Structures are given as C-alpha cells and as structure tokens.
Amino acid sequence: MTSHATQSRPPRRTRTRRAVALVAAATLLAAGCHGNNNSQNSLHPDGPDAHKILNLFTPFFFVAVIIGIGVFVATVFVAIRFRERPGNENPKQVHGNSTLEITWTIIPVLILAVMAIFTVPTIFKLAKVPKGPNVIHVDVMAHQWWWEYKYPKENIYTANELHIPIGHPVVLSLTSDNVIHDFWVPELSGKKDVTPGQTNTEVIQAEHPGTYLGQCAEYCGLSHADMRLRVVAQSEADYESWVRGEQAPPSAAAAKEFTKLGQTYLCSSCHMFQGVSKAEVGPNLTHLASRSIFAGGKYELNYDDLWKWVHDAPSRKPNSCPELPQPDPCRVGMPSMAKSYGMTDSQAQAIARFLLTLK
Numbered sequence: 001m002t003s004h005a006t007q008s009r010p011p012r013r014t015r016t017r018r019a020v021a022l023v024a025a026a027t028l029l030a031a032g033c034h035g036n037n038n039s040q041n042s043l044h045p046d047g048p049d050a051h052k053i054l055n056l057f058t059p060f061f062f063v064a065v066i067i068g069i070g071v072f073v074a075t076v077f078v079a080i081r082f083r084e085r086p087g088n089e090n091p092k093q094v095h096g097n098s099t100l101e102i103t104w105t106i107i108p109v110l111i112l113a114v115m116a117i118f119t120v121p122t123i124f125k126l127a128k129v130p131k132g133p134n135v136i137h138v139d140v141m142a143h144q145w146w147w148e149y150k151y152p153k154e155n156i157y158t159a160n161e162l163h164i165p166i167g168h169p170v171v172l173s174l175t176s177d178n179v180i181h182d183f184w185v186p187e188l189s190g191k192k193d194v195t196p197g198q199t200n201t202e203v204i205q206a207e208h209p210g211t212y213l214g215q216c217a218e219y220c221g222l223s224h225a226d227m228r229l230r231v232v233a234q235s236e237a238d239y240e241s242w243v244r245g246e247q248a249p250p251s252a253a254a255a256k257e258f259t260k261l262g263q264t265y266l267c268s269s270c271h272m273f274q275g276v277s278k279a280e281v282g283p284n285l286t287h288l289a290s291r292s293i294f295a296g297g298k299y300e301l302n303y304d305d306l307w308k309w310v311h312d313a314p315s316r317k318p319n320s321c322p323e324l325p326q327p328d329p330c331r332v333g334m335p336s337m338a339k340s341y342g343m344t345d346s347q348a349q350a351i352a353r354f355l356l357t358l359k
C-alpha cells in the first residue's frame with residue numbers, strides 16, 4: 001500500500017538537509033545560552049544552599065540523560081524494526097497487555113521513589129532557618145519593578161543591590177506589595193516565590209567576595225524582564241563600613257537640596273530621604289550613589305542614564321499598562337517629570353548631578 005503522504009514527501013536529500021539545518025540551529029541556540037561567565041549560573045554555586053541544589057541536580061541530570069537516550073534509541077529501533085512493509089501493514093496490537101502496562105508503570109515509580117529519597121531531605125535542609133548571632137536578617141519587599149531591602153537590626157533601607165558579609169547566613173523574609181514575583185540569585189540559592197500577603201523565607205550565603213547577579217523569575221507584568229538585582233558579598237570589614245555609610249544621615253546641604261526638589265517635583269511624596277521624607281513608595285534616595293544600579297537593576301548608575309530617567313522614566317523602562325480599557329493608562333513607578341512638570345533636560349541633568357553626590 002502506498003499512502004498519499006509518501007508520494008508528497010520531499011526528496012530524501014532535501015529531508016536530510018532540513019534535518020541538518022534543524023540540528024545546526026538547535027546547537028547554535030544551545031551555544032547562545034552558554035557564556036564564559038554570565039554571572040548568573042546555577043552550575044557555578046558559591047553558597048551552601050546553591051551547592052545542595054547542584055549536588056541534587058547533577059546525578060539526576062545524568063539519570064535523565066540515560067533514560068532519555070534509552071527512550072530515544074528504543075523509539076528509533078521500534079520505528080525501523082516494525083515499519084510498514086509488505087506483509088506488515090497491520091502490526092500486532094499490544095493495547096491492554098497487562099504485563100507491559102504494569103512494567104512501564106512500575107519502572108518510573110521506582111525511579112521517582114529513588115529520586116524522592118534524595119530530594120525530600122534536601123527540601124527540608126533548604127527550608128531550615130539558621131539562628132544565632134552571625135545570622136543577618138533582611139526583609140525583602142518586591143515592587144513592580146524593583147526590590148526593596150530593609151535590614152531591621154541595622155536600621156537600613158535600600159534597593160536593588162543587596163549587601164551581605166561573606167560566610168554569614170542571610171535570612172531573607174520575602175513578601176510583595178502587588179503581584180507574585182520570584183527572588184532568584186542562581187549562584188547563591190534556588191528560586192523563591194515572593195507572594196503578596198505572605199512571608200516566604202530564603203537563606204543565602206556567599207563564600208567569596210564578589211557581585212552575584214539575580215532577577216525576578218516569575219512573570220509580574222510589563223517590566224518583569226527588567227526586574228533585576230545584585231548581591232554584593234563583602235569581607236566583614238567592607239560590609240561593616242557599608243552598613244555605617246548607609247546609616248549615616250545626609251549632609252545638611254543635601255537635605256536642604258532634597259527638600260527643595262520635593263517642593264518642586266513632589267519627589268518626597270514617593271522617595272525616602274533621611275530626615276526629610278519617610279515615604280516608601282519608591283527607593284530610598286539618601287545614599288543612592290552608594291549603589292551601582294538603579295531602576296530595578298536595569299541601568300548601571302551613571303550620569304547619562306540617570307538624568308534621562310529623572311527626565312522621563314516611562315520611556316526608559318515601560319511602566320504603564322495602556323492595553324487596559326480605561327481612559328487613563330494605569331501606571332506604576334516613576335512618572336514622566338517632563339510630561340507632568342515640564343522638566344527640561346538641563347533641570348534633569350542638575351538633579352542627576354545632585355543625586356550622584358549622595359554616597
């Protein structure tokens with residue numbers, strides 16, 4: 001029997017070329033995922049919990065590869081061995097064969113049971129919250145689209161860039177003021193959902209000084225992809241000096257300047273500034289220049305990006321939702337000062353110069 005499908009198939013050479021092109025494209029795609037060091041690599045753990053996760057992942061990965069190869073080889077073998085041939089138009093049907101059905105149910109059950117023996121204790125270990133004088137506590141609040149960090153004991157309130165001392169367990173109490181986000185610094189630990197109305201806990205710890213990149217790993221709206229973060233792990237001495245810097249009040253001149261800005265542009269109705277404003281809608285600006293990033297980690301802190309942000313933030317990072325059927329597009333985050341207050345380029349540049357002095 002010759003099917004119509006067989007007649008309309010492209011010639012074998014075309015099929016081979018297509019297959020080669022497909023494999024080449026897949027290889028290129030896979031290669032694109034691998035950078036020399038993209039600093040966001042769960043295969044390069046640098047903390048105890050990240051190590052536990054990798055130690056579980058590695059053997060499971062190879063088990064999955066072996067099973068995958070087995071299934072692939074068996075599929076190819078069966079497809080060739082029992083293909084349609086003269087005299088084999090209707091292969092023997094095995095539907096309802098109890099022995100086969102029980103076998104291919106029991107094998108996966110056994111494999112999953114063995115995996116569970118290793119997975120369940122790891123889950124409990126990861127959920128353990130360390131206690132003691134060397135533990136650092138940080139309250140993390142996820143906003144659309146940036147991260148707020150409060151160190152209750154140190155009385156610090158900062159954003160996007162989390163500082164931790166190496167060798168100390170850091171207990172993060174995670175919650176959100178709007179939608180579900182997900183806190184993820186691959187080299188330090190796994191993902192943890194950040195849910196409104198609930199506090200989830202995650203422990204991170206870095207073994208070496210350095211900057212560890214992370215990002216929100218749960219789709220949370222328009223600028224989800226630009227909801228990044230970084231963890232700066234420092235020696236004890238460097239961390240202590242950072243803490244003292246963050247605790248310090250601003251200079252009298254800076255406080256005066258911010259008060260003036262607040263009167264003109266209402267900055268103080270959203271941003272905290274020690275001694276001037278207690279608002280917590282946007283990031284605390286008291287020590288903005290001590291951070292290396294802003295705008296939810298989308299931009300490195302530099303003059304050009306900062307003044308453009310101050311001038312017209314929505315054009316630098318989408319934060320409205322105009323697709324909703326309502327007269328005024330809803331907006332979260334920094335408004336356009338150009339549109340709301342007619343701020344000029346040079347006014348924005350002056351503000352950026354001031355903000356960059358706030359170490």
Ligand code: CUA
Pocket residue numbers: 142145180181182216217218219220221224225227
């Ligand atoms: Cu926050 Cu995605």
